[in-house]
Amino acid sequence: MTYARLASPNCGHPGGRTALELHGLAHFPGLSAGAPVYLYGSPGVRMPGWFRAHDWKRPIRYSATGLFSKDLGLTPRSFGDFAVDISSPERAVLEYLDGYPDDGSFEEARELVEGLTTLRPETLQSLLEKCTSVKVKRMFLYLADKANHPWRAQLKEGRMKLGSGKRSLVSEGKFDAHYQITVPAELAESKA
Numbered sequence: 001m002t003y004a005r006l007a008s009p010n011c012g013h014p015g016g017r018t019a020l021e022l023h024g025l026a027h028f029p030g031l032s033a034g035a036p037v038y039l040y041g042s043p044g045v046r047m048p049g050w051f052r053a054h055d056w057k058r059p060i061r062y063s064a065t066g067l068f069s070k071d072l073g074l075t076p077r078s079f080g081d082f083a084v085d086i087s088s089p090e091r092a093v094l095e096y097l098d099g100y101p102d103d104g105s106f107e108e109a110r111e112l113v114e115g116l117t118t119l120r121p122e123t124l125q126s127l128l129e130k131c132t133s134v135k136v137k138r139m140f141l142y143l144a145d146k147a148n149h150p151w152r153a154q155l156k157e158g159r160m161k162l163g164s165g166k167r168s169l170v171s172e173g174k175f176d177a178h179y180q181i182t183v184p185a186e187l188a189e190s191k192a
Contacts, residue, residue: 012041012062013074013085016099019092022077025116036061038103040087040095042070066132067098073127089116090123097136106170106184113143121154128155134163138179146187 013019016038020026036059041047043066051060073091076083087095093116100109131137137160144152167181174188175181 012039012045012047012064013087014038014077015040015087015092016063016095017092017103019087020089020096020112022086023089023092025089025092026112034058038063038095038099040065040067042066061103063095063099065095065098067095067136068127068130068132072130073123088123090119090127093119094127094131094136094140097139098133100135100139100169106187109139110143110146110187113140114147116147117149119149119151121151124151125155125159128160131160134161135167135169137162138167138181139169142176142179142181142183146190 014022014037017026018036018038037056039047039060039062041062041064043064045064047060047062068091071085073088074085075088077086086092093113096104096112097109100106104112128137128140141155141157141160141162144155162179165180166175169181170184172185173182174185176183176188
């Protein structure tokens with residue numbers, strides 16, 4: 001079957017938590033009535049007025065982020081007779097972490113990464129190398145280490161730009177010297 005492919009650069013693509021839910025990978029499903037839909041677009045691109053004015057029956061959270069280049073890590077998803085580009089699971093988890101702490105807790109992020117047992121290391125590697133957020137890369141790698149998934153061993157950390165200097169992900173916590181981040185004390189003390 002041939003699908004009509006919808007492309008709307010001004011409305012963004014489903015990503016983050018919404019894309020994980022569409023892939024069946026969200027730890028806390030939220031596609032129920034009233035849960036926000038997360039859309040991601042390019043820096044400087046605003047949603048058109050008609051889109052913002054429409055009553056979608058659900059809150060729309062739009063983020064014009066430069067986390068990745070426009071098409072990196074997007075995959076078509078079919079809905080009946082049409083397809084929409086959405087974030088792959090690998091891109092979606094990084095978009096989700098970019099929203100921390102405003103759109104989720106550290107505990108939820110940990111549980112989400114723990115559940116992502118089938119991520120593709122080649123796709124992750126490419127995304128992590130191109131990701132512009134040091135916070136996202138360090139947080140993801142830390143959580144991936146804690147989850148101890150087989151795909152983590154295939155990631156080449158030396159090819160990723162992890163920046164310099166310390167980052168505090170929580171106000172009171174424990175410092176992780178390897179990733180130079182402060183994380184919740186109870187997670188830091190747990191075995192990987």
